[in-house]
Amino acid sequence: xxxxxxxxxxxxxxxxxxxxxxxxxxxxxxxxxxxxxxxxxxxxxxxxxxxxxxxxxxxxxxxxxxxxxxxxxxxxxxxxxxxxxxxxxxxxxxxxxxxxxxxxxxxxxxxxxxxxxxxxxxxxxxxxxxxxxxxxxxxxxxxxxxxxxxxxxxxxxxxxxxxxxxxxxxxxxxxxxxxxxxxxxxxxxxxxxxxxxxxxxxxxxxxxxxxxxxxxxxxxxxxxxxxxxxxxxxxxxxxxxxxxxxxxxxxxxxxxxxxxxxxxxxxxxxxxxxxxxxxxxxxxxxxxxxxxxxxxxxxxxxxxxxxxxxxxxxxxxxxxxxxxxxxxxxxxxxxxxxxxxxxxxxxxxxxxxxxxxxxxxxxxxxxxxxxxxxxxxxxxxxxxxxxxxxxxxxxxxxxxxxxxxxxxxxxxxxxxxxxxxxxxxxxxxxxxxxxxxxxxxxxxxxxxxxxxxxxxxxxxxxxxxxxxxxxxxxxxxxxxxxxxxxxxxxxxxxxxxxxxxxxxxxxxxxxxxxxxxxxxxxxxxxxxxxxxxxxxxxx
Amino acid sequence: xxxxxxxxxxxxxxxxxxxxxxxxxxxxxxxxxxxxxxxxxxxxxxxxxxxxxxxxxxxxxxxxxxxxxxxxxxxxxxxxxxxxxxxxxxxxxxxxxxxxxxxxx
Numbered sequence: 264x265x266x267x268x269x270x271x272x273x274x275x276x277x278x279x280x281x282x283x284x285x286x287x288x289x290x291x292x293x294x295x296x297x298x299x300x301x302x303x304x305x306x307x308x309x310x311x312x313x314x315x316x317x318x319x320x321x322x323x324x325x326x327x328x329x330x331x332x333x334x335x336x337x338x339x340x341x342x343x344x345x346x347x348x349x350x351x352x353x354x355x356x357x358x359x360x361x362x363x364x365x366x367x368x369x370x371x372x373x374x375x376x377x378x379x380x381x382x383x384x385x386x387x388x389x390x391x392x393x394x395x396x397x398x399x400x401x402x403x404x405x406x407x408x409x410x411x412x413x414x415x416x417x418x419x420x421x422x423x424x425x426x427x428x429x430x431x432x433x434x435x436x437x438x439x440x441x442x443x444x445x446x447x448x449x450x451x452x453x454x455x456x457x458x459x460x461x462x463x464x465x466x467x468x469x470x471x472x473x474x475x476x477x478x479x480x481x482x483x484x485x486x487x488x489x490x491x492x493x494x495x496x497x498x499x500x501x502x503x504x505x506x507x508x509x510x511x512x513x514x515x516x517x518x519x520x521x522x523x524x525x526x527x528x529x530x531x532x533x534x535x536x537x538x539x540x541x542x543x544x545x546x547x548x549x550x551x552x553x554x555x556x557x558x559x560x561x562x563x564x565x566x567x568x569x570x571x572x573x574x575x576x577x578x579x580x581x582x583x584x585x586x587x588x589x590x591x592x593x594x595x596x597x598x599x600x601x602x603x604x605x606x607x608x609x610x611x612x613x614x615x616x617x618x619x620x621x622x623x624x625x626x627x628x629x630x631x632x633x634x635x636x637x638x639x640x641x642x643x644x645x646x647x648x649x650x651x652x653x654x655x656x657x658x659x660x661x662x663x664x665x666x667x668x669x670x671x672x673x674x675x676x677x678x679x680x681x682x683x684x685x686x687x688x689x690x691x692x693x694x695x696x697x698x699x700x701x702x703x704x705x706x707x708x709x710x711x712x713x714x715x716x717x718x719x720x721x722x723x724x725x726x727x728x729x730x731x732x733x734x735x736x737x738x739x740x741x742x743x744x745x746x747x748x749x750x751x752x753x754x755x756x757x758x759x760x761x762x763x764x765x766x767x768x769x770x771x772x773x774x775x776x777x778x779x780x781x782x783x784x785x786x787x788x789x790x791x792x793x794x795x796x797x798x799x800x801x802x
Numbered sequence: 803x804x805x806x807x808x809x810x811x812x813x814x815x816x817x818x819x820x821x822x823x824x825x826x827x828x829x830x831x832x833x834x835x836x837x838x839x840x841x842x843x844x845x846x847x848x849x850x851x852x853x854x855x856x857x858x859x860x861x862x863x864x865x866x867x868x869x870x871x872x873x874x875x876x877x878x879x880x881x882x883x884x885x886x887x888x889x890x891x892x893x894x895x896x897x898x899x900x901x902x903x904x905x906x907x
Contacts, residue, residue, distance in 0.1 A: 309895075328888055328891070329891075331811045332890055332891050332892065334811060334812075335811055335812060335890060336892070338812060339811075339812040339813070339903070340901045340903070341890050341900055341901055341902065342892075342897045342900060342901075343899060343901050344897065344898070344899070504828070504829040504830040504831070504869070504870050504872065504873040504874075505829050505830075509830065509870070510829065510830050513830045513869070513870065514832075517832055517868055520868070521834065521868075524834045524835075524866070524868050525834055525835050525866075528834050528835045528866035528899070529835070529837075529844070531866065531898065531899055532835075532837045532841045532842075532864045532866065532899065533841045533842060535841065535862075535864060535899060535901060536837070536840060536841025536842075536862050536864065536901075537841070539862060539901060539903075540840070540841070540860070540862055543813070543860045543862065543903045544860050552812050556811075556812070603898060606866075606898045606899075607898060610868050610869070610896075610898065613868060614869075614870050614871070617870075
């Protein structure tokens, strides 16, 4: 019953998320779902909101400066990424920017989408520190510590990403990490797809007179049961520009990346000026400014409903001017977009380096069908050491965990509350392009010390050996052995452009939880990172 | 001291030949590099400030920034004598490049 409720709840939340995002009433003529087509709205949503907010307040010296800056951000080219991004939507086949940014997000090696190491159907021996910034979905086949393999479906949600999607804010906000925010909180819920159950039903009599009906029949029942619930919180992800410690770390990281930033800045400047200089040289631009400044000032206090149609008119005129004035505009826009992406990547690397290592706390409630429930408490520490320019950084992750049995231990139990301690280490090495790396190679090791043999629940209907006595519901046996379980794993994860990642791995274990024999097995999965959908929301 | 740039909100004008010093004020954002007037001529950056001489006609001052995502940044003209003129600012955001049209006349 609980499993059904949890399954329904998670599917409901998932659908609500998607429904709200798609159906949320937005501005007239626009919907987040057509954001890819409506690139103007996507590009300018944040500065438009700034403008509306600035004009919603009573004028003061401070507000006048803010109004002036907000108007400049919308109308002038002071922050040219808005104009460049909007121009990318003018070409029907132009998805360069969205591809670059979302591919980079999807290919990050520190994200975990699927279930963690304990339990069936996982392909991950070590928990990673980060997750999808919106939603994740994983279908995985295999097992690592367990004897019996299985297939598991896992839904993952980031609290802030889901919230941003619901209220229509940009979901992926590169570098936007607060000292305390919902961004640090993630949830996973997994369902075992391979369990087959039975259900006894009482019959209501024979369908014909020649046959005496049994009083009950046993029917197979699909039991896609709840497998585990996982809550993950980033304890240390400190990017606070005002803190002295971050400022010191940032200056060190900045100096290390300064040369790369400067080189890419030169490319970016050339690309931007090639687009903008012909525009500012065109005398018609002054006329457009003169016409639209009073219009924007009049529309801003009325809010987004008035601003957006006005922006469309304004942008149409500026874009037409750009088409007339800038030779090979699409090529130049593509160059600027590619340069923005490379520059942002270098800046992000520097910010990540300044932030240092990540520390994440994780709690997992495991509900295996044939074993007692367990509560796992895990600390995840990860770091990407300094690396050469143009080479993707290698992520090193350590896990330290303990697992205890849940519920009340049966009277006379020959096992204790503490099930095991776990230690695991992993290296994730992105392969190929430093921004979008199409694959990730993973090597991992896992050691678990188990204090007692594994406990196996024996379901009702089994007989005590040599007797006709039916075992009670809570009958348990010990299987396997206490001691050390060691696992080594090698894995390749293929990062496709569509947001689908395919982990394919092989592992060797000196034993499994129920059997004292070496075990070699393969793992495969398919995960979907809904960060790809993030383009549909916000700016 | 008088400031050199006359900012109407969308573009700046200045007397050709005047020397202008522009600075980035923030908690953690740095001025990486700057170009003026053609996107190819690199300016000398000292700390988070750069200085240039205004040329005749339209020129673009491009400032390249590096920093964390939610910093507050203000771009000012350093007019000397402790006086500054606000040119542009933003809060809780990051922009890799800022572009200021400057008309020398």
